[in-house]
Amino acid sequence: MLHTLTVAAGHRAVTIRSDTRTVTDWAERYFGSSWTATPGTDGTGPLVTATDDRRLSRYAADTPDPAGLTDEAVFARERIRYTRHPDGVVTARTLTAPVLHYRYTPAARRLDIAASSPLAPTSASDRPTRLATAVTRFTRELMRAQLIADGWVLLHASATVLADGTALLALGDSGAGKTTTALTLAADGCALLANDCCFARVNTAGELDLLPWPSAAAIGLGLLEALAWTSTAGAHLGDGESPHPTQHQQVTEALIAGRVSPMRTQRGRELKAHVWPEQLSRWFRLTQATSAVAAAVLLPRVDPSAGAVPRISTERATEITPSVFVTSDGAERYPDLFGLTGGSGSGHPEARAAVIAHLNALPRQAVDLGHDHAANTAVLRSLASHFAAGR
Known part of the structure; x- marks a missing residue:
């Protein structure tokens, strides 16, 4: 059958x-x-x-x-x-x-x-x-x-849907704080559309449509604890639910034991909890969105220093560059083995140009985040309210 x-x-x-x-x-x-x-x-x-x-x-x-x-x-x-x-x-x-x-x-x-x-x-x-x-x-x-x-491009971006139904994009390189921004806002009542990557396309009305790119979320143990999710994840794993296959065994053991201290490999890579999309809803009760229109762009940066205070940054540049596109070449996790995109893994040139122009026309704000979750939440909540009110 x-x-x-x-x-x-x-x-x-x-x-x-x-x-x-x-x-x-x-x-x-x-x-x-x-x-x-x-x-x-x-x-x-x-x-x-x-x-x-x-x-x-x-x-x-x-x-x-x-x-x-x-x-x-x-x-x-x-x-x-x-x-x-x-x-x-x-x-x-x-x-x-x-x-x-x-x-x-x-x-x-x-x-x-x-x-x-x-x-x-x-x-x-x-x-x-x-x-x-x-x-x-x-x-x-x-x-x-x-x-x-069909003219979509894939962005290195997280996206959360605000109270008015529009989305707030967070753009940046790996480690910039895209996932922190998205999960902080989602835990505060926004809907999660994407934790790391999403599709974008300018529609006929001149708006930027967004679609999810389904993927597991890689969540640092410090962020997991700040979100008050450690005990929930540990309970599910302790009851025999299987971890994500790419999650390091040390992370699984730490979660079950309730240990929250960040861990790193010998090469310095942070070991993170890996959570499937459906677990974000089932474990942590997040609402997940299936589409949205972008309202504004955040450019987060996590300040690693102790005692760093989250703040809106006016010093950093907010211009969006082509580095925001996900490609399908050998540098990416998912190279185009079967030639599915004909060499256009980052989208067609016209589509990329249209998306870059639109991103640079949207309201944009750089924001520095620290390790105080409540303070991060307050700053991001304020920005989300500001952008929703400005529509």
Whole structure:
């Protein structure tokens, strides 16, 4: 029996078909808080097929061993070998077990994913299988390609929806404070549209439309504690709920034990809690939005010094530059292995130019944040009220 799910966003759709219900169930759970996920229907967009037994895959014989594949990339921290054939077909396989095999046929807009052997049932029914995780990731990439073709671009930005229904964007490099800004406002009553990235497009009325980019939130332990979420996360994990697969075991152990001191790797990278989109709602009772129109832009910066006082900054420049766009090249976590965007992973030049111009025409404000959550909340709440009132 085949199980079917259609995922839709921005008037585009991707259909998932699988011989195991755990795949479509997880995709419905993963996308359902951000995009529309409808079981049992076939959309008109690209098709992702998934089987947990390579022997059942019609394309298994066409996916050679790694030695027969010409290129290699790291996609979501996983090494994948792949080849683009003269007819446009791309075959690929992972280099870690259990091996996943891929074949993308552009003429049919079809991606087939097969596990190397039947996946053993897991005792953690809440955790996606390796196959289910791959399906959600590449379904998202197929949606990205369609939205880019329709003139959307993907921004490094968080977004929260204000009381008047418009959105406040927070832009900046990794570590600037986008997630802190979004989750602080969401915990204060705003709806969360995006914690790290979102789609943007200028509409015919001259407004900037926004759509979510479904992704897990990486939350520092200090922020998690400031939001009063540590005990909730620890209770769920302590009761046996599975952690996100990219969450470090030390973080899981710390949350269960109620330890909140920040931890870092030997190379200095902060270890964070990784929370799936649906857990943001189920664990922390956040309201999540599926679309909005941008009202204003914040440019946050977290001051690491002890005792730093959050404040509106008038010294920092507020011009928005092309660095705000998410690309799909080798520098990103999700390179375009299958050539889905034809080299336009950051959006088409005209769309990028229109979005940059609009962002620079919106009200913009730089804000410095500290480690006093109540003070951060007060400053961000004041800015949100100001921008909502100015509409």
